[in-house]
Amino acid sequence: MTGPTPQIVRDTDQIRRLLRGWRGNGDTIVLVPLTDTPHHGHSGLLDTARRHAKRVVVSVFDPADLTQTAEIGRDGCDLIFASGAAPESTRISTAGTGPGDQDAIDAHTTLIARVFGQVQPDLAVIGEKDWQQLVAIRQMVRDLALPVGIVSAATMREPDGLAMSSATARMSGAERALAPTLHKVLTASAELIAQGNPVDQVVAATGKFLTDSGFSSVRYIAARRAHDLAPITRFNAARPARLFAAVTLGEGELADNVPIRRATP
Numbered sequence: 458m459t460g461p462t463p464q465i466v467r468d469t470d471q472i473r474r475l476l477r478g479w480r481g482n483g484d485t486i487v488l489v490p491l492t493d494t495p496h497h498g499h500s501g502l503l504d505t506a507r508r509h510a511k512r513v514v515v516s517v518f519d520p521a522d523l524t525q526t527a528e529i530g531r532d533g534c535d536l537i538f539a540s541g542a543a544p545e546s547t548r549i550s551t552a553g554t555g556p557g558d559q560d561a562i563d564a565h566t567t568l569i570a571r572v573f574g575q576v577q578p579d580l581a582v583i584g585e586k587d588w589q590q591l592v593a594i595r596q597m598v599r600d601l602a603l604p605v606g607i608v609s610a611a612t613m614r615e616p617d618g619l620a621m622s623s624a625t626a627r628m629s630g631a632e633r634a635l636a637p638t639l640h641k642v643l644t645a646s647a648e649l650i651a652q653g654n655p656v657d658q659v660v661a662a663t664g665k666f667l668t669d670s671g672f673s674s675v676r677y678i679a680a681r682r683a684h685d686l687a688p689i690t691r692f693n694a695a696r697p698a699r700l701f702a703a704v705t706l707g708e709g710e711l712a713d714n715v716p717i718r719r720a721t722p
Contacts, residue, residue, distance in 0.1 A: 462531055463515075463535055465523060465539060466537070466539070467538075467539045467541075469540075472514075472538050472575065472576065473575075476512075479512050485509075485510040485512065486512045486578045487579065488514050488580070489502045489513065489514070490569050490583075492590075494522055494525065494623035497621060498612075501612075502582050502583075504610075506533070506582045506608075509582070509608055514576055514578065515529075515537050516537075516540045516572045517537060518539075518542055538576060540568075549563060551563055551566050555589035555679075555681065556589070556681070563593075565590055566593045570603075579604075580605065580606045581605050581607055581608070582608045583609055585609050585611055585612050585714075586613075588699060592684070612713075618637045618641060619636050627708070632707045636711060638667070639667065639704060639711055640713055643663070643700055643702055643714070646663040646678075647716065647718075650680055650717050651692050653692065655690065656689060656692075657690070660680065664678050673707065675704050676705065678700070682696055682697070684697065694719060697717075698716070698717040699714050699716050700716075700717055701714040702714070
């Protein structure tokens with residue numbers, strides 16, 4: 458059920474005063490940090506957060522996103538924190554954590570580290586759609602010995618399998634019709650890898666199929682170990698793995714990832 462618009466706080470001292478009151482009442486606090494334009498797929502993060510703690514704080518870094526964040530926050534957020542950008546003089550490095558844009562991952566991880574320091578949550582919920590970011594944040598928490606538990610939330614998908622994102626609203630009708638092919642192809646390719654087919658052959662065939670299907674280009678397709686994103690050449694059932702892809706479609710980009718695992722009988 459949709460509730461009232463949550464309170465918006467812009468000042469670090471103010472949010473700390475509010476959170477001290479919650480902690481004094483014995484409330485557990487979970488943070489949902491949003492690093493991209495808010496969309497309805499983020500409601501799944503709030504659902505996960507509500508299952509793990511009494512108080513839910515959503516952080517947003519771009520003030521332009523506050524209106525959309527407030528609308529989504531009515532589904533289960535107690536407070537929205539407009540935390541602001543991290544200083545350019547500080548940058549956390551998470552080198553080697555995946556196939557995507559490393560600079561963007563490091564910039565987002567730095568933002569997350571800053572808001573962890575401002576809010577000091579007990580838990581934080583990170584979406585599995587950005588699995589590389591999830592791994593980087595877990596690495597950062599371990600390296601800095603931060604007392605924050607990281608909870609992952611499953612990717613929210615449209616009925617046709619397309620991962621929900623802000624890019625959907627900008628697609629043409631033809632692009633929207635093609636977009637779910639990415640998830641379908643990734644799922645089928647992950648099954649081929651799980652059956653023992655060489656990763657390089659599956660990756661090459663997947664890329665060709667996507668470009669032949671009408672995607673503008675393929676930025677990357679990569680099979681990696683789930684916990685540290687090290688490349689794999691063959692599937693090993695004892696080591697969870699995922700298949701990642703990013704493609705361009707018209708003027709936008711789509712990214713997705715799926716687990717590689719043997720089908721259950």
